[in-house]
Amino acid sequence: MLDKFITPIIKPLLTPVVMLMHKRGITADQLTVVGFLVGLLAVPLLAFEMWYGALVAIALNRILDGLDGALARYANQSSSAGGFLDITLDFLFYAAIPLGFILANPEQNAIAGSLLLATFIGTGSSFLAFAIAAEKFKLEKPQFKYKSFYYLNGLTEGTETIALFIAFCIWPQHFAVMASIFAIACGITIFTRIHGGYHTLKQQEADANKAAENVPSSANSEVIND
Numbered sequence: 001m002l003d004k005f006i007t008p009i010i011k012p013l014l015t016p017v018v019m020l021m022h023k024r025g026i027t028a029d030q031l032t033v034v035g036f037l038v039g040l041l042a043v044p045l046l047a048f049e050m051w052y053g054a055l056v057a058i059a060l061n062r063i064l065d066g067l068d069g070a071l072a073r074y075a076n077q078s079s080s081a082g083g084f085l086d087i088t089l090d091f092l093f094y095a096a097i098p099l100g101f102i103l104a105n106p107e108q109n110a111i112a113g114s115l116l117l118a119t120f121i122g123t124g125s126s127f128l129a130f131a132i133a134a135e136k137f138k139l140e141k142p143q144f145k146y147k148s149f150y151y152l153n154g155l156t157e158g159t160e161t162i163a164l165f166i167a168f169c170i171w172p173q174h175f176a177v178m179a180s181i182f183a184i185a186c187g188i189t190i191f192t193r194i195h196g197g198y199h200t201l202k203q204q205e206a207d208a209n210k211a212a213e214n215v216p217s218s219a220n221s222e223v224i225n226d
Contacts, residue, residue, distance in 0.1 A: 014070045021071055028072035029082055035064030036089040039096070046100025046169075054100065055169035061093060062162055090158075091124045097165050101175045112176040112183070119186035123156060126193040133197075137204040155189045156182065 021031070039061030045054035068086060072078045095117055102113040164182050168175055 014067055015074075017067060018070045018074045021067070022075050026071070028068045028075070028077050029085060031064050031068035031071060032082070032086050032089060035061050035068065036093060038064065039093040043096050043100040043103070046097070047103035049104050049172070051169045051172050055166060058097065058162070058165050058169065065090065087128070091120075094120055094124075094161060097168070098179065101168060101172065101179075104172070105175075109175050109179070112179040115183045116179040116186070119183045119190065122190040123186050123193070126190055126197065130193065130197040130201075133201050137201070137208070139200075139204070155192065156186050160185075 038057055042054040042057040042061070045051075045057060065086070068082075072082055098113040098116045098120070101109045160182075164178065167178055171178070
């Protein structure tokens with residue numbers, strides 16, 4: 001929900017760093033992989049209840065995630081392969097953080113963490129499934145034109161998820177409550193994405209079928225006029 005407001009503010013701040021990285025020959029894909037590995041360090045840190053160390057790893061992961069896309073656009077290296085790598089590793093990272101809290105305190109966090117992971121699957125699958133269909137119909141991306149795939153909005157997006165992870169690390173004793181509340185919000189996102197996505201694609205298919213039916217009739221009228 002907040003991504004479309006936060007992204008335009010952050011992008012200009014990354015430009016000087018992106019220019020320096022480009023001069024050093026660093027590629028966007030390299031940043032994606034390094035950022036993912038750094039983010040995974042949060043899992044053992046969380047498991048051993050090293051909350052602020054995990055927070056640093058999470059923050060570095062998100063910084064590098066912002067830099068990789070900016071670098072790809074600056075260096076004209078944007079590609080479907082890079083977009084695929086980026087979004088796949090992002091979703092793996094998102095799933096890894098609740099797992100870390102479950103490992104830290106299975107008795108207290110297992111149910112809420114599992115519920116959150118289940119809803120993460122729902123938000124991720126609805127997000128990516130619509131992106132595939134949107135590519136088929138060549139749907140425009142008015143709010144996220146720089147993305148390599150269609151970015152379907154929702155109540156819980158990247159900004160909200162990272163804010164949640166930060167809150168987890170600051171108040172780990174309240175993980176179960178916060179995870180449960182966010183899982184409900186994810187459930188709302190899943191519903192709105194499925195409902196909105198389904199009807200959008202139904203309309204696109206109807207428009208495409210109507211256009212296909214009109215093509216022969218137009219061709220026939222031209223033949224008759226000739």
